[in-house]
Amino acid sequence: MKSRRTLWTVLGVVAIVGFLAFGFGAFKSNLTPYVTFEEARTARGTVQITGTLVSGSDSFDADSSRILFTLRENSGDTMRVAYAGAVPGNLKEADMIVAIGRFDGSLLQAEGILTKCPSKYEQQGSRHPDEVPKATT
């Protein structure tokens, strides 16, 4: 009786440790640092960058079935991004676009993109009282 309980305890501990090792391994191998465009050009692995869409820069390349667009970050630096996956419908509506991928020397080859859409928890548009439209009573 006692030895069976010990056996189950050992098996349980092995299962938990194994799962944690597996989980943390997957965690470490999937971490993508959030970097500036300049850092992205020299980074080795997968990184993620954030910027605004340069308006009118997006186009669809039918041959490679990719969408291409240019992001501009706060510093003014720009980067061309190529993405072959499913394009979020609010790409052009988005305030900010996050692209996750690798820089191949000329383009950021994105594996995924996130669009930061205006959400429930966002205050839309003008935040400053000066921008309040001229009023009537």
Add this chain to the structure above:
Amino acid sequence: MFVPGAVTLWVALVALVASTYFYTRALRGEKAALDRARQAYTLSAFAVGLATAALSYLIMTHDFRVHYVYSYSDTSLPPVYLFSTLWAGQEGSFLLWLLSGLLIGLPLIRSSDDDEAHTLIPYNLVQLSLVLILIRQSPFRFLQGLPPGQMPTDGQGLNPLLQNPWMVIHPPIMFVGYAATAVPFALAVAALWRRQYNQWLRRALPWSIVSLVTLGCAIMLGGYWAYVTLGWGGYWGWDPVENASLVPWITSAALVHGLLLQRVGGRFRRLNFSLAILTFVLVVYATFLTRSGVLSDFSVHSFVDLGITGWLVAYLLTFLLIGAAFLAWRWREIPSERGDEPFWTRSVLTVVGIGVLLGAASMVLLGTSAPLLTRMAEKPSQVGPAFYNQVTLPIGIVIALLVAFVPHLGWKQPGEKLLGRLLTAGVAALAGTALAIALGARGALYLSLLTAASFAAGSNLWRLVEALRARSLLRAGGHLAHLGLALMLAGIVISSAFDRAVKLNLPEGQEVRALGRTLVFRGVDTTTVPGKQLMLVEVKDASGAIWTARPRMWTNPKSGQMVANPDLHVLLSHDLYVAPIEWRPGRAAAPANTVELGKSEATRVAGGELRFDQFVREGTHGGEATFSIGVRLTLVRQDGEQTLVPQLTMGPNGMTSSRVELPGLAGGWVEVAGINADQGRVRLVLGGVGEVAADPGVPPVFIAEITIKPAISLVWIGLVVLLVGGTAALLRRARDAGPQTPHPTAT
């Protein structure tokens, strides 16, 4: 500040403080204090009800002096969407959460016996923290800097993506679920406080099922909304906001199962106290993650830090400390017994299942917290969907296997005819898998999950039928919920692992073959839905049946930006999903001797070519109401280049063009027939230069992503079955929890 609204919030605050104070006096046995405490509590619920009514009134009457009303609504919204802006912003959603919490407290008080004061003191603390946030960040404050007596004529409106029926009901359901997690928390704290380690679960069980069902329902609605409006083709993106609701959902599921175990065997008391406290603390943590702005660079949702980050951190620590302190205080005293069941019993597998659920919750939590954790050490980093998929796939397999075995087992002994039943369900599972392989499904892990899920579905369906024959529908809630879970897992794996997608260029009127179907883009419908362009795509399948997809591309008038919505054809076996990517207007065919040129483009003329350089604004001195623009052309020939500038004049009598002779080409001339300034193109008419090839034009092109998602209906059907099963279980447990019930007996 809208004073009546602000007053109601202050009244609620004072009443809650008073209620808590009287409850502390009731702890010392003052009977009168108990009545006062209840009256004060009811007053606070009434005051928050009034506050909600006041905010609704301000919204419905378009009082744009109020910052909240101005920020989230406008005069063009239809009434239902207008009303839904009540919970479209931070402040409104906190108000709704608070109202749900206070209303849930009323039956909680009624069902209390001598533990009322111990329960309501921690419960009131939760409501107090929400009132304080609302007073700090009031939904009733006015826009700053507005001249007295004036207000804006219109508000900024509701994000068009949120103007969707599912998004109207999603937040209220979610906040009922969040609010309900405070009940098991308060009951657990009270039980530890009073050293009554068993009785609390009778009342905690139905409320934890309420959380499980409402959070599940809200998550489903959110996923369905994303699927039908956003156009990326999925329903779950492992975004922090989504995860923030998923983690408490998983721990709620663990809690429900733990409470059932304790109810049956009288054991696992420590586990259940920990789970009840953990679930609530995770709700606070999720609120902190999603409302404080800490993840703003990592989420697809935009968060604005409203200055409550510090408060949320303080709340998180407070409730964590309260829970941990009570647990630590009584930990050694809580009776714990060792069980001696064999492994193949429902009890042991349920414990394993709780462990697996906690493993899943901790991994999702780890991934969601990655930016916070890594920020301390290095550059903030995050993990993408790949991490979550990798980790949750094996967890899904284990859970499906557990759910497959459990219905055939007794709580204390392996069930009768166990082997025969398992074999039958197993054969069904293998048949299902073989069918999937025959249909082209591959991948060991996917197929394992599919097998386990069909195994689980078969097992639970069987037990469900047995229960229905015995006419005990309410007792079958668990089987029904597990059947739903199995169907959902199968739907998730089939639709995401075996979907087929293709991006297509669809020139107007031309048939394009893809995915075994013939697609024709029939043009743009601008009239059916005002303000929205419907792209008409005819899809003919192999049998000749035609479905016309109407995905939308339109411009949000508030932001001036493009919004694209997909359209989908829902069938039981698969969905056909058409998501717009781009629409190119094309160019009309031009008559002979007319050419259309973009900047730097050239057309051939005798002995050389004529190039369009740019528009020039020289010589625009027409009279009033006339405007003329020059088109600078360069005639390039072997003997040199010459610049020509024909003028196009737009006046009250229409457009006229000057005719410019082509030098060195007797009788040759050029005129401007039209311009398109947006695209930088010009249309020229050439004369006396012989034949110039006619421009055949370019048809409009619609670029879309077409996806076939097999069995995705199973995801929604499974979720609905899961929730119906949960509701059946809730009805049964709520009946048990009624005050007239004698001591609960094990089932």
